[in-house]
Amino acid sequence: MSNWGIPIPETLFSIDPDDIEQQIDLLGGAPLIIKIQEGTHGLGVILAETKKSAKSIIDTFYKMDTNILMQEFIEESNGEDIRVFVIGDKVVASMKRTSGNDEFRSNVHRGGRTEAVKLTSKEEFMAINAAKHIGLGVAGVDLIRSKKGPLLIEINASPGLQGIEAATGVNVAKKIIQFVERNCRKK
Incomplete structure (x- = not known):
């Protein structure tokens, strides 16, 4: 990357x-x-x-x-990260995950709380291009905010939907299906 x-x-x-x-x-x-x-x-x-x-x-x-x-x-991330859902060449949903209790990991499965978040143009660019560079049509891209600016920490090829739909109100599953249908027709 x-x-x-x-x-x-x-x-x-x-x-x-x-x-x-x-x-x-x-x-x-x-x-x-x-x-x-x-x-x-x-x-x-x-x-x-x-x-x-x-x-x-x-x-x-x-x-x-x-x-x-x-x-x-990255201490200043304070147990927070951002999950960006990229489908095709666009961001369809993004949420901030905040760690719970005495946990440093912000994953929903570890008790993290979620809320919708507005991305900066740089964060959106990073997420779309990270998915594109490794060839994923659907990706969950994890970023953190640091003193140096946003940093990519992970790209998930099969990201879970837990938390993202409730936090954003976006039917991500439907958008994935529509993307698959459009791309199957092209082939």
């Missing part, structure tokens, strides 16, 4: 168990986010608040032969 001008948090794939400390330092140290590559609904996303805990978590994943990536922690 960075190559296409879409900003992301500092990120690296962790592949060498012998230089965990250097990997953490490359991201600016703790706190940092550790993600397993097969996670869903916020599962497998861990906030390591200290370097010691980060090393322990990463070492455990290595021993379990689990692929992980690490990202800088």
